[in-house]
Amino acid sequence: MNERLFKAISDPARRQIFHMVFMTSAISITAIATKFDISRQAISRHIKILEEADLLEIKKQGRERICSANPKPFKALIDWSSFYMNFWNNKIDNLDNYLSDH
Structure with a gap:
């Protein structure tokens, strides 16, 4: 980056x-x-x-x-932020699934 x-x-x-x-x-x-x-x-x-x-x-x-x-340099910024957005969305989804099951 x-x-x-x-x-x-x-x-x-x-x-x-x-x-x-x-x-x-x-x-x-x-x-x-x-x-x-x-x-x-x-x-x-x-x-x-x-x-x-x-x-x-x-x-x-x-x-x-x-x-x-x-x-064009914004593509690197978008790629970088997308990684973290996906990471946290997955964590929140996992937490939501865990809480729904318990």
Whole structure:
């Protein structure tokens, strides 16, 4: 499991940025920065963390840097959480069966 993914999604601003990029398919960093009440520098740091987690891809287009979303890393997160969800569902089912029998 990629620790960078957990770091990236741990911050509400980064989750909002990813959602914005995902929903628009491609957006400039300047356009992202206008949607937040934090500095452009802070937005750039958040975007760097998302990029390091492979959640964003950034391409230069003229003077602009354009972000596009890469949701593929979420598959590892889904697989990881599914394991534990199945584990606990089985435990609860077993407990329910045990209690029903006694």
